[in-house]
Amino acid sequence: MQKAEVLVLGAGIVGVSTALELQRRGIGTILIDRQEPGLGASFGNSGVIQREAVLPYAMPRNIITLISTVLGRNTAARLHWPSIPAMLPFLTRYWWHSSKARHYALATPYATLIERCMVTYERAMEGTDAKDLMSPDGIVDGYRSRRAFEAARREADIMAQRFNLPLTHLEGTEAIRQVLPHIAPEFCAVTQYYQSVIVSDPHALLLKLFKKFKKLGGQFATADAMDLTKTQTGYSVPGKDRPLESKHVVNALGAHAALLSAKFGLKPPIGLKRGYHIHFEPDPDAPLTATLADQAYGYVLTPKAAGIRLTTGAEFASLATPPSPVQVEQTEPIARKLHPLGRRLETTPWMGIRPCMPDMMPVIGEMPDQKNHWCAFGHGHQGLTLGPVTADIIADAIEGKSSKLNLEPFSPSRF
Template structure:
């Protein structure tokens, strides 16, 4: 029998397994496909130290009306799925009002504050420095009004949270990115974040570290979780039944499928997203991770090529792909950078697990001895993997977590 079964091989589950193994626990990581092949595979590749304010639901009526037209890149929704999402979206909207959003951001900030330092420790231990760039990322702007608004917000974050940024004029941006074919009025460069050349490769490097520490990785079905014949818990895997004294549920957007079987009804929603890689024409290069802020898509110079990522799609988690945002984004992106052919056979799609208060669920299951929860990280799964892994491993070991995790406890959603 292992000490711990970690269910879910994304960045959260892998990081948690590493921290448990570092504390001398025998760990089995169970995933249905293999580590890093679901949501952690596709993202913009940012460790967002600046992301102390979680992404809220728009509050302005004029902006909501524009989103209602359903023709944007940064957000898209499936009309037929809206009835099933109304309750989640209503709570998300309510928590995003200015007063509550500000309070939530203060509770959320400690996780973000340690995102770089906790990744740094694992990156060094996994010898994965070659996958990391420490040059921050940039938001580009098409209008001065939009840039001025973001600079004011950046100045506030600098005052209150010590977040470093630089305002860059249009001429300087053109010198930094000479291959852009769109003239921007300027950019905000967030200096603190790190970027990842290949998020999947980083997850695999962390998996190798886990195995070096003695952890096992097996293919299995988390939904078979049941009480073990000798106490503890058991799941079915390709290698037969695996037993463990404790279990960590880190299944990302699928977590509620298992927790509902256990009798926990969490209001977990999803924001789906897409990406595609491209070659470039005429030797064009992109030097920085770049957000076209007013259009709502991201360009990232990844190992495989230029990765274009979209915003949020509000749809059923398991509905067929509808990459309309990617089609819209590609048309605009081709006017910004000389993109060549698509390098992927089809658009990649993933689902971000979201809670209506924008904070993850981290802590012990209230009614089951030996079950722990670690999911609901929304847009910041990659960012928060190692810090989440550390705090939950500390709690499981009976240590006092190095930051207060009471705000993320599962009980806040349970009657």
């Protein structure tokens, strides 16, 4: 038998950050995954530590966007129709929580997490060279229509004032070219957020945190977390050649988390939003100097170690649905018109799954009626941003320390 104080299930950014934080505090931890660390959603996201994202990602409720989504014309959101009936409990609640009043109210609890993203990353990265992967370039949101820009500007200014976020709105091609010198004149305005941090390779960042976890004495084991059982003293997972046992268990299984929690009586209405990426050769005469979110088409272009990465918006599809990177095909020609892109560097786009909750809040805390069984999932569009923050909350709870934060909005008991 291999024993530790805590089993952390899932070696994505949330699980690795949590295992590291526990081990850093001297709490013996075994991190478990069925594959090598960091091959889930955390592998290939846009790599933005989104300090600006105090408003979680809501469902657009305007009728034109909804109709174009239903007709398959919205490149930002795609519905895989056979998956939709099973996702209705998620989608109807997501719709409800996305009303303007409700959405703006959610910014208050969400910001308490977002505001701590860099402080907790700094601590996680201490003693590593992970900072070499980060640049403080911020993110730029681009708008193609005056109307879209004015609406977004109002919202951004409200949030900037409420949460003290530095940002600049730039209007007209001349002004926009100060931050994106090689961009075609497709945008009427952009909003530049300064505090967001760009990671050149999110997988490499995760591996550096994992290496630190191992260096501190943390253990890694390959096993299927779905085989988790309760024992008299805690929890157990059958390992390759011996059982892995602990007093506490943390469910950080990302898109697969709800499958496990259902076995222990908690059935959160999780929604799965898949996203894709593909890299392009950069043009040496026209570098992409900022990370750019094209708001009309819902894709992001970001300079990465592997090339210029295009990441897509959301595809609502079940776990079992084979990849269908339609949104890559739809957005590539649009991105090429906007910024010079060389040849494709992969033949098949990568796919990751964002685990989303209908109230847009992650699930962080102890599972109802399951002592020492902790939830750390449902981080949706901001899991890279919130990995170390979640780790800090879970480690405090396992140590029995009370948090200064109001954790009720994230509680697993809310479902």
